[in-house]
Amino acid sequence: MTSYSIDDARPAPSRLAGILAVVTLIAAIVQPVFTTLVWLFWDAFAGPASDNFQGSFDLTTLGMGGRLAGFCVSLAGTLAGAYGLLGLRQTFLEARDRRAFSAKSLQGFRRFAWVSLFLAFYGIIQHAALFAIFSISDPSQPAGISVRLGTPELKAIFSALLLVFVAGVFAEAKRIKDENDSFL
Template structure:
């Protein structure tokens, strides 16, 4: 690779990383607000409710402690993913400042992969808890325990695992490169 191509590539990495740094900020805000929006702005989420284990009507019928506990349980996967996106944002910030093969952005990538994996594993459990909490007020025989799994969750599990392995490989490559530099 010529020096000009190398410079252009690094410039592109910095530019795209800066853009993705800000996209991650928007995604973090969305992750934090999505559950409250389900509760307080019904109608805008109708298309995404196919992933929910209970109906919006059941959620909106809740009051008191049930409403707040259910909302808190529903927030858990979103908050885990928001944390992962925060770490991804830090990685893009490091890339934007030329810290490409440094340990810090590699740790952020690994943390994002772990958060993605954790969120995917937690989501069916919180969905089941949400269905129980949302139907707890119903008479016996009408209460529901619902667990939702989809192909998207399986794909996300593999993606999270892939990101973790890539982070390990990059970490090892950076370590070997640092070791080789110390010999010269």
């Protein structure tokens, strides 16, 4: 007769968690690099960037000051996103190593959730700031500002709030696990 221990019932370290850790690391590195390349080679990317604003601006007229301002506005959000992804990566690494409820795992997921909420609101501010930068630099358009708060923005806010809620549930699950472990 074969005997089994409780450890035999546990799944092997998650290959998916390891893959996701690599993917989040790549994304955290590629996003800031891509943002920088877009603004460095603005003339090549002005057309696709204009599509985000329904093509209402001639972005080839964007001067060095406008490019620098747009780069700073864009990079701030990108770096915040990379910071959040690195927190999520920590959660994946801990799960890969069978420590899904560790303090590091919880801290990483909380960071990702709160950064996601920040970015949901920052996306609205970023769009308004870029709209202002583009409208000021386009001589054929009057200077203006556009604040966009539609279904995509509300969806991003709700999704981020859901992540913050899940982080709270995650913290409670960790507390219960730690309490149960203290009895054993």
